[in-house]
Amino acid sequence: MNGSFFLAAEAAASSRDGFITSLMWLVPLLPFVSTIAIGFFGKKTKSGGSTIGIFAVGTAFVISLLGFIDLASGAHAVEKAWTWFQLGDPGGHGAESGGLVLQFGMNYDFLTGIMFVVVTGISLMVHIYSTGYMHDDSRYTWFFTALSLFTGSMLLLVIANNLMQALVGWEGVGVCSYFLIGHYWEEKENSSAAIKAFITTRIGDVGFLFGIFGLFIIGGTFNIPELNHLAEDGAIGGTTLMIAALLLFLGPVGKSAQFPLHVWLPDAMAGPTPVSALIHAATMVVAGIYLVARMLPVYEAAGAALDVVAIVAAITMLIAAGLAVIQDDIKRVLAYSTISQLGYMMAALGVGAYTAGIFHLFTHAVFKALLFLGAGSLIHAVHSNNMSDMGGLRKYMPHTYKTFMIGSLALAGIFPFAGFFSKDEILASSLHHAVDGSPAGWIVFVVGMLTAFLTALYVTRMVIKTFFGDFRGHGEPHESPGSMVTPLWILAIGSATVGLLGIPVIGVFQDWITLPGEEHHAFSFGYNIILPAVTMVLAGFAGWLGYLMFYKDRIKVDILGSPFAWAYRFLENKYYLDDIYMGGVIRPVQYPIARFTYWTNQHILDGVVNGVAAGTIAVADQTYDKLDQKGIDYLVNGAAGLTGVSGGLLKYIQSGNIQRYAAVLFAAVAIFVALLALT
Amino acid sequence: MSDFPFLDVAIFVPLGGAVLIGLIPKDRHDVIRWASLFVTLAAFAVTLGVLVNFETSSADFQLGSQAEWIKDWGISYSTGIDGISLFMVMLTSFLMPLCVLVSWRIETRVKPYFIFLLALETGMLGVFSALDMFLFYLFWEASLVPMYFLIGMWGYQNRLYAAMKFFLFTLVGSLLMLVAILFLYFAAGDPSFGYRELLGTPLALDTQRLLFLAFFASFAVKVPLVPLHTWLPDAHTEAPTAGSVMLAAVLLKMGAYGLIRFGIPLFPDAARELVPVIMGLAIVGIIYGALVAAMQKDLKRLIAYSSVAHLGFVVLGIFVGSLQGMSGGILQMVNHGLSTGALFMLVGMLYDRRHTRQIADFGGLGKSAPIIAGLFLFVALSSIGLPGLNGFVGEFLILVGTYVRYSWWVVPATFGVVLAAIYLLWAYQRVFQGPLTSEPNRTMPDINVREVIMLAPLLALIVFIGVYPKPFLDRINPSAEKVVRQLNDSSVIPQEGLAGEVP
Secondary structure, eight states: OHHHHHHHHHHTTSOBOOSGGGGTTHHHHHHHHHHHHHHHHGGGSTTTTHHHHHHHHHHHHHHHHHHHHHHHTTBOOEEEEEEEEEESOSSOOSTTTTOEEEEEEEEESHHHHHHHHHHHHHHHHHHHHHHHHTTTOTTHHHHHHHHHHHHHHHHHHHHOSBHHHHHHHHHHHHHHHHHHHTTTTTSHHHHHHHHHHHHHHHHHHHHHHHHHHHHHHHHSOOBHHHHHHHHHTTSSOHHHHHHHHHHHHHHHHHHTTOTTSTTHHHHGGGSOHHHHHIIIIISGGGHHHHHHHHTHHHHHTSTTHHHHHHHHHHHHHHHHHHHHTTOOBHHHHHHHHHHHHHHHHHHHHHTTOHHHHHHHHHHHHHHHHHHHHHHHHHHHHHSOSBGGGOOOTTTTOHHHHHHHHHHHHHHHTOTTSHHHHHHHHHHHHHHHHHHTTOHHHHHHHHHHHHHHHHHHHHHHHHHHHHHSSOOOSSSOOOOOOHHHHHHHHHHHHHHHHGGGGGOTTTOSHHHHSOOTTOOOOOOOHIIIIIHHHHHHHHHHHHHHHHIIIIISOOSOOSSTTSTTHHHHHHHHTGGGHHHHHIIIIIHHIIIIIHHHHHHIIIIIIHHHHHHHHHHHHHHHHHIIIIIIIIIIHHHSHHHHHHHHHHHHHHTTOOOHHHHHHHHHHHHHHHHHHHHHHHO | OTTSOHHHHHHHHHHHHHHHHHHSOTTOHHHHHHHHHHHHHHHHHHHHHHHHHOOTTOOSOBSOOEEEEEGGGTEEEEBOBOHHHHHHHHHHHHHHHHHHHHGGGOOSSHHHHHHHHHHHHHHHHHHHHBOBHHHHHHHHHHHHHHHHHHHHHHSOTTHHHHHHHHHHHHHHHHHHHHHHHHHHHHHSSSOOOBHHHHTTOOOOHHHHHHHHHHHHHHHHHHTTOTTSOTHHHHHHHHSOHHHHHHIIIIIHHHHHHHIIIIIHHHSHHHHHHHHHHHHHHHHHHHHHHHHHHHTOSBHHHHHHHHHHHHHHHHHHHHHSOSHHHHHHHHHHHHHHHHHHHHHHHHHHHHHHHHSOOBGGGOOOHHHHOHHHHHHHHHHHHHHHTOTTSHHHHHHHHHHHHHHHHHGGGHHHHHHHHHHHHHHHHHHHHHHHSSOOOSHHHHTOOOOOHHHHHHHHHHHHHHHHHHHOOHHHHHHHHHHHHHHHHHHHSSSSSOGGGSTTOOO
8 A cells, every 4th residue: 555655656746637636625515415414304314314424424535535646646736715705895805905805715735635534534433433332322313413514614624725714614613522522411510511612712712813813914815825925935924923823823722722721621521432532632633733734834934933832832742641640531541642642743843843743643643533432442331431440351342452552552652553653753853953953842852752751651551550450340341332343443453554654764744745845854863763762762661660650559659648649639630720720710700700790780880770760750750740741731732642642552551650651751752842843 | 676665665564564453353363463474574575675676786875765745844755775774674674574473472462562563663664764864763763662662561570660761761862862963954054854965064073072972872872882781681681572582683783773874974073083982882892791691690681681792893893994894793783683583582482481581490401492402502603603603704804804903902802702602601501401400391392383483584594694694795895885984084093093003
């Protein structure tokens, strides 16, 4: 398989118009069509709508593969756009004219192509797996509707040639994530987690929106390739661009769960496990990575913005890996692991290593989806998320065990599994960057090595606690059905092999995914042999330490009094970040501020109104008595007639008070008429 | 066909219908209901003629008529619409048949109810079509009275207080406007109430200021802008469902419409001068409305307060002085009408079933009434501004319009978007999610056919505008551009405030 791709990539030198590549808009369209079809007819079909979703996403996957092959065999990248709506003069593109053109467009190149394959491929696996996992769910059809909608939105985001369309897809995946995290909404905890995810990412999206506005004003367009060209040509730059780029980055910080907005992702594990695999591991959370990668030329022109990206990412990967070490809930281990790995990808982009970042996105999608689906299989068997209820499962669930091991080896970065190659690329690139004199490069490299160590440690712990030792749960766990095991094996094969695409020198991945002007370092003994050897030794040491700590219990970590207790407590409280947000932001807004506003509303504003009203009524009473009854009535003849008519209507109103008000009303009308008559 | 006076016929069809319904014996409830439905549908059909014959690219008044009325006083019957009023007229006539359906279960004093509803429609259509100040004022007051009775007679427990408060607030505003209209009448060289004749009347800045403030008082109460909003939650909450729908969807828009139609073009210099103040009030309204909404225990009141926030966005868009803002503001008037109208209908459906509006009395309704729950969430998401649904387009245009003119002013407004997500999703969680705890909630019936019919057109438009706003914006833009030019056409706003100067 590798060979044919290899040949294909070599042929890329001679470009031509592709046929399939021009049809790639079909890929996002198909899941949208299936969303509507499942939503309206799903309940009436025998499969509850799942076959519609599988068919649509499966077809989209095939088209994505064909399109990618078309690209790899030399078809042009395609950019097309249609006007969505516009304001003002079509020629006046910029903000100053008050005009604005919004487009729907497609931008299909290698980056889109690889994302399409990843998104549709993982989505297809998750669809198939869910027919087993969600089998008895009361909202089965709705679940598949939301999966389709999610897939469509994600693809719409990926194919976007402009930031507005990206925003549409971006918010679309966000709301699907909200639906799916809160799928089991009978429990308040779950619906609260859904709201937390939605709001936290939306706070990032405020920045994202400002970033889009900023770029629109600086560059006069929402078009992504145009903005990139402007940045490459030096037509835009300076502090304004840096501010805009940093604001834009807030979106990815929320969506891709970077520090400090990462807090929603662990809670998002409240959703069904297939959802975690699709949305919170392989696809939606990489939307932020994708976006920064798409806009990388802009970031490179934006001064220190890229260093900020690198540093935020470095913090993220380290703190999340630390948290993964102490979790009992297996999904939370994987959630923190995902945050940490997203940190790797973002850090790669932060040091300008475009290819390495996307490569890790690609391999991670495969092996992390595998791990989540494997965890789902375990949870399905033992009816608990907690590893303290597992143990010894390798005997009961051989397929889950074998595939999960492959995924774990890939995550820990063990040769020759997928994660090894991609993580190594990132570390090598950051070291290059560091040697070239970049402090951010050093930070990413050192933190990346540390994180690699922690990763191997928590992976070891997770595997030991689930598959080894004695079973600690209740009942007799069983292997999951074929619909769940098949996707596991497919993804396991992927996790074992996709890394080979990116082997230095002979791999093809770097030929596909490359930025114009990005330098690929030639093979060097130091970077390509020694560095991987060191990381392997590091991972081996972490594994041995994990074995001593969690299997042999030689080193006690989670009890009071041990030298690690303070660190453990600190990690257990998630660095107290949630407390800071609750105590520092949410509670003050929710209680004192909102309460005070409401109190002002009720007592001051309404008090004034009621006071005035009372006064008015007193005056009105007099008016009615003295002026209306004795004065105006005969002064204006018409008014008298009106009052008579009104009496007929007013008999419906029981209250004596309201009659008085009504009389005041008609007195007022009478005054108007008099006024008009006299002027 | 285009010679047919669609607009004028549309205005008076409901009133004529009201008179005819007056002839039906009052205990023939079903006949009255069907007749009302027929009349409102007929009016809607006639306004479709308006829509079809509307010339898209023109910024001028169209499709109206002009006739002398009281010649000695310069009063004429003069109507016409442009891109600003077109969709207000359409929104009114579109919502009215749905409101008749909403009111199908009204059993007390059926006849006057529908007569008032139809009279209200004529008043509202007239407000958006009148091009004579006297005629405008007449319609303005004429829409006030039926609403007063709708709230006062068919409302809930505290209806009398709410109706009176609504009436007094708007009346005080109207009075000031009346005085200003009269002043304008005399100030014009050739005494006339004609809007087009009064445009461009040269006024000293001091005079402009006073007159603008008088108009502004009337419109700001109606919009409403904080702190003149306190009538709104009471009126919305106590009104019968159709009343709440019409209040939120159309009556509030009369205020915003007045600002665009009269406030800015008649007194551009004064309006320009007051832009910072009005924008400040709008932004305060956005945040204030959202915060107070979050604290509500009564679901209907929560939605009422959300209107304060949404209308804040509308006013912000109108006064930022960019085409994006103005077009977005006008489109958002339509959007808010659809989304909030639908939300009030849904709350009304819950009330019909459970006879309570207290959020705490609900919970887990997604289990017993999944379709109502799904629709509520759908409409809530449109109100939050989710892309693909209508609210996004308007909100986005207003925000981008604000950003290009005033850059960082937009920050607090944008947090209003986040707050909207908080209070609506939180309300959804408490009403529809969680366990089903009480028996009435467990046995609550899901949506019925009549309710599907009354909600489906709203939902369809919510999606349509979200996906394809072009036909709307194409018609709004030319007229919006004209008003923006009137607002900006001077050097009062310093050039530094213009776009391209991001600090």
